[in-house]
Amino acid sequence: MNTKQAYNIWAAQYDTNDNKTRDLEGLALRISLASIPFNKVLEIGCGTGKNTEWLIGRAALITAVDLSDQMLARAKDKITSNRVQFKQADITSRWNFRDGLYDLVTFSLVLEHIDNLDYVFNEVAKSLNPGGYVYIGELHPFKQYSGTKARFDTAEGNQQVVDCFNHNVSDFIHAGKKHGLSLVELDEYFDDNNRSDIPRILTILLRKK
Known part of the structure; x- marks a missing residue:
């Protein structure tokens, strides 16, 4: 199922479904950005506002972007x-949603749905102040290799799988480097912090030179 259609359907129950990936990425974002200074944020993939609520406690202005109008409707109800x-x-189209330059751009469970990373990272670099940061929180490629994808059950009980693309860890690093974004930190998060298992979440922090 294409990404926009899937998340429009998923929106009604996104916050209430059992979703380890959603919950662990939210925790990972908070840990990754705890010591990073930012005033103005471009949040890509804001969804129902699960991370927006935390970011607004730290930022003066957030531009919160999502492909799904139904996810956005729930975020707007939650955050006033x-x-x-x-x-x-x-x-994947022209970035005409920007409001100047930002100190931080975040991607939460977004880039697995994007085929062409090069275009996105080029736009990211153009969106950042010098010294600005990029946070990426993704379903870990190892999980994808084992067959895990974004999926959900509809209210009728039908399972839907969202269109996804596999990106290796190095793909994110190389795409950033090509556009002047250097690696600051890379980390992995595990279910129940069991580091003998396959990691669920990959986080990457980049910085514009």
Whole structure:
């Protein structure tokens, strides 16, 4: 199922479904950004606002972007701060949703749905202030190799699988480097912190030179 259609259907139960990937990525974002200074944020893949609520506690302004209008509708119901601007957009097309330059760009469970990383990272680099950061939180490629994909059960009990693309860890690093983004930190997060198992979440922190 294509990404927009899937998340529009998923939106009604996204916050209430059992979802280890959603929950662990939310924790990973908070840990990864705990000591990173930022004032203005471009949040790509804001969804229902699960991370927006935390980011707005640290930022003066957030541009929160999502492909799904139904996910955005739920985020808007949840977050009423005038410091958050919600915008519906496809990041594989022209980035006309920007509001100047940002200190931080975040991607939460987004890039697995994007085939062409090069275009996205080029736009990211153009969106950042010098010294600005990029946070990437993704379903770990190891999970993808084992067959795990974004999927959900509809209200009728039918399982839907969202269109996904496999990216190796090095693909993210090389795409960033090509556009002047250097690696600051890379980490992995495991279910129940069991490091003998396959990691569920990959996080990458990049910085613009």
